[in-house]
Amino acid sequence: MDLKITLASNSPRRRQLLGWLGIDFVSRPADIDESALPGELPRPYVLRLAESKARAAAHNPSCDRLVLAADTIVADGNALLGKPDGENGARGMLNALRGRTHQVHTALALLEPPDGRLLTELCSTNVPMRAYTDAEMEAYIASGDPLDKAGAYAIQSVEFHPVEQFSGCYASVMGLPMCHLLRALRRWGAAPDVDVAQICRENLHYHCPISEAVLRGEAIG
Numbered sequence: 604m605d606l607k608i609t610l611a612s613n614s615p616r617r618r619q620l621l622g623w624l625g626i627d628f629v630s631r632p633a634d635i636d637e638s639a640l641p642g643e644l645p646r647p648y649v650l651r652l653a654e655s656k657a658r659a660a661a662h663n664p665s666c667d668r669l670v671l672a673a674d675t676i677v678a679d680g681n682a683l684l685g686k687p688d689g690e691n692g693a694r695g696m697l698n699a700l701r702g703r704t705h706q707v708h709t710a711l712a713l714l715e716p717p718d719g720r721l722l723t724e725l726c727s728t729n730v731p732m733r734a735y736t737d738a739e740m741e742a743y744i745a746s747g748d749p750l751d752k753a754g755a756y757a758i759q760s761v762e763f764h765p766v767e768q769f770s771g772c773y774a775s776v777m778g779l780p781m782c783h784l785l786r787a788l789r790r791w792g793a794a795p796d797v798d799v800a801q802i803c804r805e806n807l808h809y810h811c812p813i814s815e816a817v818l819r820g821e822a823i824g
């Protein structure tokens with residue numbers, strides 16, 4: 604199958620990660636209401652949003668490719684931490700997450716337009732945050748980087764480097780779990796033949812235990 608994807612996303616990180624997989628794609632951001640339903644838990648929330656983004660993009664009459672959408676949320680217990688609503692919001696989130704482990708959930712949805720076959724994937728990752736100082740936190744907030752990131756931080760921020768002793772899926776925290784995407788594409792019969800462990804090492808400078816386990820033929824969660 605000749606794989607061509609419409610990426611229903613405005614996220615530069617998702618475009619970058621999909622590009623590393625060598626997949627032919629066009630970007631068509633989907634504008635949806637991202638409010639949580641009353642009492643909605645993190646995993647159902649991201650799955651619902653990824654599917655909604657995919658459906659919104661697939662209903663565009665010009666969409667004739669397989670649609671990929673994703674959603675990422677930072678979860679502190681059952682509390683959902685999306686993008687902060689300004690500097691004070693970012694300060695509150697970074698204070699709450701400092702020196703503790705929380706979870707990041709990323710859901711993927713693959714949809715045949717406009718309402719065909721749907722596949723979803725969910726990747727949940729523990730993220731241990733280092734005990735950054737107030738001064739480091741304020742400098743990071745002043746950089747503006749937190750504002751378009753769930754939980755007000757970027758694991759990939761070299762200067763702030765908020766995460767330490769991490770052993771989960773780095774790409775998932777950045778917005779697109781590559782092993783999970785490949786698993787879904789394999790079920791679709793359309794996965795490119797790529798070495799995700801090598802992609803993580805070369806581009807993220809991360810020796811990913813998950814992608815290395817996949818290479819050994821072990822299942823992912």
Ligand SMILES: Cc1cn([C@H]2C[C@H](O)[C@@H](COP(=O)(O)OP(=O)(O)OP(=O)(O)O)O2)c(=O)[nH]c1=O
Pocket residue numbers: 611612613614615616617632633656673674675676677686707751752753754756757758759776777778
């Ligand atoms: C936790 C974390 C999130 N993020 C980003 C990934 C996502 O872009 C963003 C979470 O917001 P999302 O709503 O998942 O995505 P988005 O609005 O950026 O893009 P779109 O809906 O158009 O696909 O936070 C990082 O880049 N690094 C991190 O460490």
